[in-house]
Amino acid sequence: MKVGIVGLPNVGKSTLFNALTKSKVLAANYPFATIDPNVGVVNVNDLRLDVLFEIYKPERVIPTSIEFIDIAGLVQGASKGEGLGNQFLSHIREVDAICQVVRCFEDGNITHVEGSIDPLRDLEIIKIELRLADLDVIDKRIPKIEKKAKAKIKEAVLEYDALIKVRKMIEEEKHLKDLDMSEDELKMIKNFNLLSLKPMIYIANLADTDLENPESNHFYTRLIEKANTEGIQVVPVSAQVEYEIANLTKEEQLDFLEAYGLTASGLDEVIRSSYALLGLKTYFTAGVKEVRAWTFIDGMKAPQCAGIIHTDFERGFIKAETIAYDDLVEAKTPQAAKEKGKVRLEGKEYVVKDGDIMVFRFNV
Numbered sequence: 501m502k503v504g505i506v507g508l509p510n511v512g513k514s515t516l517f518n519a520l521t522k523s524k525v526l527a528a529n530y531p532f533a534t535i536d537p538n539v540g541v542v543n544v545n546d547l548r549l550d551v552l553f554e555i556y557k558p559e560r561v562i563p564t565s566i567e568f569i570d571i572a573g574l575v576q577g578a579s580k581g582e583g584l585g586n587q588f589l590s591h592i593r594e595v596d597a598i599c600q601v602v603r604c605f606e607d608g609n610i611t612h613v614e615g616s617i618d619p620l621r622d623l624e625i626i627k628i629e630l631r632l633a634d635l636d637v638i639d640k641r642i643p644k645i646e647k648k649a650k651a652k653i654k655e656a657v658l659e660y661d662a663l664i665k666v667r668k669m670i671e672e673e674k675h676l677k678d679l680d681m682s683e684d685e686l687k688m689i690k691n692f693n694l695l696s697l698k699p700m701i702y703i704a705n706l707a708d709t710d711l712e713n714p715e716s717n718h719f720y721t722r723l724i725e726k727a728n729t730e731g732i733q734v735v736p737v738s739a740q741v742e743y744e745i746a747n748l749t750k751e752e753q754l755d756f757l758e759a760y761g762l763t764a765s766g767l768d769e770v771i772r773s774s775y776a777l778l779g780l781k782t783y784f785t786a787g788v789k790e791v792r793a794w795t796f797i798d799g800m801k802a803p804q805c806a807g808i809i810h811t812d813f814e815r816g817f818i819k820a821e822t823i824a825y826d827d828l829v830e831a832k833t834p835q836a837a838k839e840k841g842k843v844r845l846e847g848k849e850y851v852v853k854d855g856d857i858m859v860f861r862f863n864v
């Protein structure tokens with residue numbers, strides 16, 4: 501699962517990426533500092549792992565992770581080849597969700613490609629470019645299948661109808677959920693990796709002085725209002741502050757945060773929101789050797805979830821011993837949970853739930 505960090509040039513994308521991934525890729529005060537995408541893996545902090553650690557006292561705890569990709573800045577006209585143009589857009593096609601960094605901080609020393617701070621204008625630029633790029637893809641495809649669709653070839657009719665619907669949706673700025681599309685049409689559309697259909701959150705990149713009270717920044721409040729109308733979540737952070745504290749010890753971090761009137765880093769919220777945005781859930785495996793978190797997609801059944809660990813587990817799946825996280829915590833030990841009848845034996849059709857602690861029985 502990949503999350504792309506997207507936005508205008510020089511708004512703080514690489515700075516945020518460095519903070520998230522504890523890396524040191526080039527983040528610099530000029531547009532197009534980033535050209536090739538940077539890729540990094542980020543652990544997903546989960547307090548439940550700390551609790552499971554206390555229960556199982558394992559030798560090690562392994563959190564789950566997601567991948568972040570820092571992508572080159574996008575400018576007006578990118579869909580027509582401006583800036584890094586289509587090369588840039590192809591990198592966005594590969595991600596499953598988008599974190600859009602929106603500059604809300606004022607700083608005369610840091611160049612803004614549009615010459616002023618205006619988050620709503622910036623959002624509009626990005627949105628238009630993503631939509632134009634999609635229309636381009638659709639309009640190249642439609643003539644290729646039109647004849648076959650008119651000749652009533654089944655596959656082509658399905659694809660043609662789906663493309664026409666989505667084209668209209670993009671043009672009229674509607675949502676996919678407002679469209680009357682069949683399962684098959686939706687599947688078909690997925691293959692095109694359309695940018696405007698990717699789930700998105702906005703990261704409001706604030707000045708350090710705004711952290712204590714973001715609402716005092718009118719750029720930020722306007723961004724929130726806009727996002728509310730779109731049903732998009734906003735996460736406020738200062739990429740610069742997060743970067744500065746990313747490599748400190750936990751204790752130093754707390755002191756540093758306190759100086760800004762904060763109790764926690766904003767990065768966890770960025771990571772958690774991205775995880776949720778992707779529709780991701782977590783199940784656990786737990787024992788004395790290892791407690792480990794595994795990511796699955798909402799709706800997956802037990803065998804598929806087993807397959808995330810090893811394909812043999814899926815192929816030879818028999819049953820899954822399952823305890824709900826809350827049941828385990830309430831019972832205090834796996835033994836007590838068993839005695840209370842809280843350990844369930846689930847079969848092939850079981851839809852795994854967030855927090856399930858699972859032991860897979862399999863035979864190959």
Ligand SMILES: Nc1ncnc2c1ncn2[C@@H]1O[C@H](COP(=O)(O)OP(=O)(O)OP(=O)(O)O)[C@@H](O)[C@H]1O
Nearest residue numbers: 509510511512513514515527528531532533534573
């Ligand atoms: N919240 C912030 N407050 C002040 N300065 C910031 C903040 N976030 C980032 N910056 C500064 O903005 C400049 C640009 O940052 P960065 O290189 O991360 O941008 P970018 O979006 O990756 O740009 P590009 O598109 O060129 O790759 C850097 O000098 C960075 O230190």
Ligand SMILES: [Mg+2]
Nearest residue numbers: 513514533534
């Ligand atoms: Mg960059």
